[in-house]
Amino acid sequence: MVLFFLIMAFAIGLAVPLQSAVNNALRASLHSGSGLAALVSFAVGTLALLGASALAGQPFASLAGLPRVPWWQWLGGFLGAFFVFGTTLLAPRIGLAAMVSLIVAGQVCSSLAFDHFGWLGLPVRGLSWVRLAGTALILAGAVLVNFGDRWLGAWQNR
Numbered sequence: 001m002v003l004f005f006l007i008m009a010f011a012i013g014l015a016v017p018l019q020s021a022v023n024n025a026l027r028a029s030l031h032s033g034s035g036l037a038a039l040v041s042f043a044v045g046t047l048a049l050l051g052a053s054a055l056a057g058q059p060f061a062s063l064a065g066l067p068r069v070p071w072w073q074w075l076g077g078f079l080g081a082f083f084v085f086g087t088t089l090l091a092p093r094i095g096l097a098a099m100v101s102l103i104v105a106g107q108v109c110s111s112l113a114f115d116h117f118g119w120l121g122l123p124v125r126g127l128s129w130v131r132l133a134g135t136a137l138i139l140a141g142a143v144l145v146n147f148g149d150r151w152l153g154a155w156q157n158r
Contacts, residue, residue, distance in 0.1 A: 016103070017096040020087040027088055034089040041084055098146050105142035108135050
């Protein structure tokens, strides 16, 4: 089962550039800004999740508890909207590889902190030199994806 989850995580990663490209094409088709394209994307996603929840037999009556959830738990939707809006805005401006490399680098850095401190009730997973080295490699990769060609060109033109 763990292998399935690892493959699913990788598939989600594969889908991020596709989602950004699709939302950028939607923005262009609508002749609108990134905000409206993100809104349409979220509306379609909401309908998809409504159908998936119904098919899974999840009790919609539990939504009655929404008024009792802490304020900060509402931030998930805001952060999702920020992600979709941001990727729709950035993809045509900096390119998918540059954007995704920076997103992944940021995700790994913040994830290490969440794992290490167990923030928001997550299980604590310690830091190790191996995990820190992996993070350093990801950060180095993001730097190379974003600036490597310029550095190589400057070095070759010396």
